[in-house]
Each structure stands twice: as C-alpha cells, then as structure tokens.
Amino acid sequence: MSILPTNEEILERLREVIDPEIGLNIVDLGMVRDVVISGDSVRIAIALTVKGCPLATTIESDINRIVGGMREVSSVSIQMTSMSKEELNALGARLQEMRTKQKGLGKAAGMSAGIDKLDRKGIQKIVAVMSGKGGVGKSYVTAMLAIELRRQGYNVGILDADITGPSVAKIFGLSGKPMADENGVIPKETETGIKAISMNLLLDTPDTPVIWRGPIINGVIRQLFNDVNWGDLHFMLVDLPPGTGDAPLTVFQSLPVDAVVIVSTPQDLAMLIVRKSINMVRQMNVPLAGIVENMSYMKCPHCSERIEMFQDSGIEKTSAGLNVTFLGKLPFDPKINRLSDLGQLERYASPEIDEFTRKVKTELLKLTGVTAIPIAWKKASS
Ligand SMILES: Nc1ncnc2c1ncn2[C@@H]1O[C@H](COP(=O)(O)OP(=O)(O)OP(=O)(O)O)[C@@H](O)[C@H]1O
Ligand SMILES: [Mg+2]
Numbered sequence: 001m002s003i004l005p006t007n008e009e010i011l012e013r014l015r016e017v018i019d020p021e022i023g024l025n026i027v028d029l030g031m032v033r034d035v036v037i038s039g040d041s042v043r044i045a046i047a048l049t050v051k052g053c054p055l056a057t058t059i060e061s062d063i064n065r066i067v068g069g070m071r072e073v074s075s076v077s078i079q080m081t082s083m084s085k086e087e088l089n090a091l092g093a094r095l096q097e098m099r100t101k102q103k104g105l106g107k108a109a110g111m112s113a114g115i116d117k118l119d120r121k122g123i124q125k126i127v128a129v130m131s132g133k134g135g136v137g138k139s140y141v142t143a144m145l146a147i148e149l150r151r152q153g154y155n156v157g158i159l160d161a162d163i164t165g166p167s168v169a170k171i172f173g174l175s176g177k178p179m180a181d182e183n184g185v186i187p188k189e190t191e192t193g194i195k196a197i198s199m200n201l202l203l204d205t206p207d208t209p210v211i212w213r214g215p216i217i218n219g220v221i222r223q224l225f226n227d228v229n230w231g232d233l234h235f236m237l238v239d240l241p242p243g244t245g246d247a248p249l250t251v252f253q254s255l256p257v258d259a260v261v262i263v264s265t266p267q268d269l270a271m272l273i274v275r276k277s278i279n280m281v282r283q284m285n286v287p288l289a290g291i292v293e294n295m296s297y298m299k300c301p302h303c304s305e306r307i308e309m310f311q312d313s314g315i316e317k318t319s320a321g322l323n324v325t326f327l328g329k330l331p332f333d334p335k336i337n338r339l340s341d342l343g344q345l346e347r348y349a350s351p352e353i354d355e356f357t358r359k360v361k362t363e364l365l366k367l368t369g370v371t372a373i374p375i376a377w378k379k380a381s382s
Helices: 007-014 056-068 085-101 138-151 214-226 246-254 269-283 315-322 334-341 351-367
Strands: 032-038 041-048 075-082 123-130 156-160 195-197 233-239 259-264 288-293 326-329
Touching: 007 032, 007 041, 007 056, 041 056, 056 075, 123 138, 123 246, 123 351, 138 156, 138 233, 138 259, 138 334, 138 351, 156 214, 214 246, 246 269, 259 269, 259 351, 269 288, 269 315, 288 315, 288 351, 315 326, 326 351
Parallel strands: 041 075, 123 233, 123 259, 156 195, 156 233, 259 288, 288 326
Antiparallel strands: 032 041
C-alpha cells in the first residue's frame, strides 16, 4: 500500500517550480509559506513577490502538475498571498548575495532577470508612459514629452520598453545598430540630441518579429537600462507596450520610476481599461503623475477651431473620482501621423503639448517632494 508523501518530500519536489521572473526555485526564494497535508489533499500557501503578479498562473499550474502528480495526492489547493516589504527587502539582499557568490550564474543560465531595483546611475527622473489598450498614442506622448523637454534644454533619453512592438526608432527616423565601447552600448541620438534605444535598432533585421516570453522580456528591459551608457540625463522617458503585462511589471519592479503617465482616448469605455492600469500602478507602489486624453478632439487646420469628434468622455470627472490628476486633452492632428511616418516628429510643436509637459513637470516636483526646481534639474548649459 502506498502512503502519502511527507512535507519534506513535497518541499523537495517544489524545488522544481521555478519563478519564471527570477529564474530560481520557489523554495530557495522563500515563497513557500506552508504545506499542509490533510487526508489525500495538499494545501500549499505561496507568497508572491508582487500581489496579483501575472506570472502567478505559471507558478500555480507548475505546482498543480508536480504536486498533483505525486503518489496518493488527489487534490492540491494553492493559496496565493504576497510578500511584505520586509520579506521583499530580505529577498533582494539574498539574491544580491547569491549573485555575488555565483558570479556569472545568471548570465550563463540565460537569466539576467530579477526583481531588485537597478541603480538610477546618472538619471535624475524616470517617467513611464502606459495605457490599458494599444494604439492610443503612448509612443507619440512619450516622444513629444521627450522632444519638448529637450527643447527646454534638458538632457533626455527614451527607453523603448515595447520590446515586441517598438516604434521609437521609426518616429525619430533612427536606424543602424548602436555601437558599444567599454562603458556599454552607446544609445542613438536623434536630430535634436535625444538619446534613444529601441529593440528594432538591435536586431539584425528591424522587421523581425520578436516572440519572447516574460522572463526574457524582463532580462532585455533590464539590460536596455543597465547595459546602455545613458550618461547624465535629466529625464528618461520609458515607452511601454499596451496593457499590464510583463514589460510594465519589469519596468515598475526594476527601474526606479518616479512617475507614470497614463494615456487614454475618449473611446475607453467608462475608463474600465484605464482603471486596470491605475490599479497596477497603485498595487506596485509606483507614483502616478496622472492621465492624459489623446485624440480628444480635432483642431481645424485652417482656423484652429476646436471640433468635437466624440461625446464628452467625462475624463475630468472620472479622474477626480479616482483621485488621479488630469493632465489635459491632446488634439487629433493629421500632421502628427505624417511626421511620425517620416521620422520627423521633432518638427512638431503645439501649445497643448507645452501645457501637458508643464503639468507633468509640476506633478514630478510634487511626487518627488521638491518645491522648486533644484540646480541639478536646471537646463543643461547649451
Ligand atoms: N494626437 C494624434 N493625432 C493624430 N495621430 C496620432 C495622435 N496620436 C497618435 N497618433 C497616431 O496614431 C497611431 C498610434 O499612435 P502610437 O503609436 O503613439 O500609439 P501607441 O499607444 O504607442 O500604440 P501601441 O499600443 O501599438 O504601442 C500612430 O500612427 C500615431 O502617429
Ligand atoms: Mg507604442
């Protein structure tokens, strides 16, 4: 007659479950809180590194498969909780220690992934641009924010974290592989001197589709931040892919993000999709600068009269209800599309973009707790 496995045997098998993001097993990571055997059922409590982590389902199905397949086990129930701040700090320190001890382990095993925050080096403020759904103008907003800040004389960089659908290179007409020296990869520079890195600049053929899973995306984004020699920047803008998947998760966990700007359009039904983004940002304790509505209305190219194309989305009211700063409405302007296609968006300017940039800067100052623009923030001497 076979007997149920012991707690130790189950723990041993749980070492086969790898946290897809960190690349180490969940037992060594201290994620297994409890294993309780009752009758022929096993109850396992897991503490995730991030509440609501999208990769939790992978961990869950691996546990079900492995423990569910052990002798005499007829059911497995998994309870997911999340680690406290103290536990996360301890884990971060342990990972750091493991990396130092086993130098090169991560790279050799193809796991440059991690959850610890990277050092911001010479970058003073990092702003990530996200949206609940695709095609709302994140890349446009990211690019215009960078362009406007550069016009004001700041040193600006753009990290295109949309690994599978990069568009920053195209908007700025950048091509050719970036060079590297002993200090790292040298970012490309746009016409007006914005430093930029985008995945399609690094591929042999820029139109190759990138089909990568979460852990790889995590590693690549960390490398684009860490292995690129960004130099001293006043602002880094991070262009995220749509939604709340692996890329935003990595950016929020790994980069010292100072503020997130959420882009929506008037069609975002009852802002349900926007709410999801807000919830992710809040869950991950990342400061939220506010929401901007893009393609809100049209400006007549002849007389600049405002033409309302949609019913009022009520975004001001909804933002207020959600306690999120409303950063303004940006008009639909066919010039934007044309200039982006030509790689010449730096030739575009509008009073609405000026105003939006001013608001983002104000929010950044509020979020980072400074009341006036400090010396280090002042315009780069030209
Ligand atoms: N205000 C605007 N007026 C006119 N065209 C715009 C405006 N904003 C964005 N566009 C155009 O809409 C298209 C989508 O914009 P963009 O690529 O910035 O969106 P996105 O949210 O980054 O998309 P994705 O989710 O695919 O990354 C582009 O062709 C862009 O030039
Ligand atoms: Mg985009």
